[in-house]
Amino acid sequence: MALLLFIAIDNYNNLWLVCQALIDDEITEAYIWILKYTLLATNDIKQSNGIISEGLILLVFMTDSNSVVDAVCIKIY
Numbered sequence: 733m734a735l736l737l738f739i740a741i742d743n744y745n746n747l748w749l750v751c752q753a754l755i756d757d758e759i760t761e762a763y764i765w766i767l768k769y770t771l772l773a774t775n776d777i778k779q780s781n782g783i784i785s786e787g788l789i790l791l792v793f794m795t796d797s798n799s800v801v802d803a804v805c806i807k808i809y
Contacts, residue, residue: 734758738770750774763804771808 738751751770755762793809795801 736766758798758800760800760804763801764808767804767808 733754733756736751736753736755737749740748740750742748751773753766755766793805795805
């Protein structure tokens, strides 16, 4: 079982918990689903050229060296 926390830092260096997910199986499909819905929830639009516009754009993504999460981040973002 894994707990995923998405924390944003605003321009005043305040931390905001913007999303959390608890998954029972750390498989690729679960991470894809979570990251796709975070894009949907933040009104991000991935254009055909691969550039994400509007909404909240992730600049830094920190993981615990999970290779599945790394691969999914490259695929989704």
